[in-house]
Amino acid sequence: MAKANAKAAPKKAPVKQMNDTSEKDPMLKEFFSEELKDIYWAEKHLTKVLPKMAKAATSQELKNAFTEHLEVTKTHISRLEQVFELLNQKPQAKKCDAMEGITKEGDSIIEDTEAGTATRDVGLILAGQKAEHxxxxxxxxxxxxxxxxxxxxxxxxxxxxxxxxxxxDTILTEIAEENINYSAASEGSEEDE
Structure with missing residues (x-):
């Protein structure tokens, strides 16, 4: 009898742990839904921030990158709305503290750097890449x-x-590496001479 019980217990427990996820799905689905709300807010927030970044940029290439990403971001919002629909949920935003912090840092970069400089563009690229990451x-x-x-x-x-x-993210890296970082590295050196 002891052998029968020993065999039954190991078979039953692993089957439930591996195949029966019904107990975990509701919590995981709820977590998934909450994270969707978070990124939905973040994307909507970026539609307000990207035009400011484009306006603050000096390089036309960087201005264009921010402007083009604004249109892509609007597509991301539509896609998130599709995901909410697949979950039979109304699209809902929940404030994303992380993106708010990243974008506040971007505002500080604009305030702390001189307009019309490559150094400001370096800062804007860095802020943009933090958001992308x-x-x-x-x-x-x-x-x-x-x-x-x-x-x-x-x-x-x-x-x-x-x-x-x-x-x-790759586009921002290329813009930085191809020109802006080098331009920023030489800014102010004429004043020192």
Whole structure:
């Protein structure tokens, strides 16, 4: 009898742990939904911030990058609304403290740097990349959670946005490396002579 009980217990416990996720899904789905609300707020907030960054930029290339990303951000908002719809939820935003902090830092960069300088552009690129990296981390995590929850259509939507956020980060890096960082490095050197 002891052998029968020993065999039954190991079989039953692993099956429940590995295959029966119904107890965990509601909590995980709720977490997923809350994180969607967070990034939804962040994207909507960026639609207000990106025009300020474009206006503050000196380089036309950087102005264009911010302006073009504004249009892409509007697409990201629409995609998030599709994900909410797949979850049978009304799109709802929940204040994202992280993005608010990142964008406040961007405002400080504009205040603390001289208008019309490459140094300001370096700061704007850095601020933009901080926002992109936050979005990359968030969309990557949400896409994986969607896969875990077997929300494959939502995962594909989130992965599309993830790819575009990575592309935006690459564009900002290229703008910095090709010109702006070098221009900023030489600013003020004529005054020292």
């Amino acid at each position: 936050y979005e990359i981390a968030t969309y990557g995590g949400l896409a994986q959670l969607a896969r875990t929850l077997q929300l494959d259509e939502a995962a594909e939507i989130l992965e599309s946005t993830l790819a575009e956020e990575k592309e935006a």
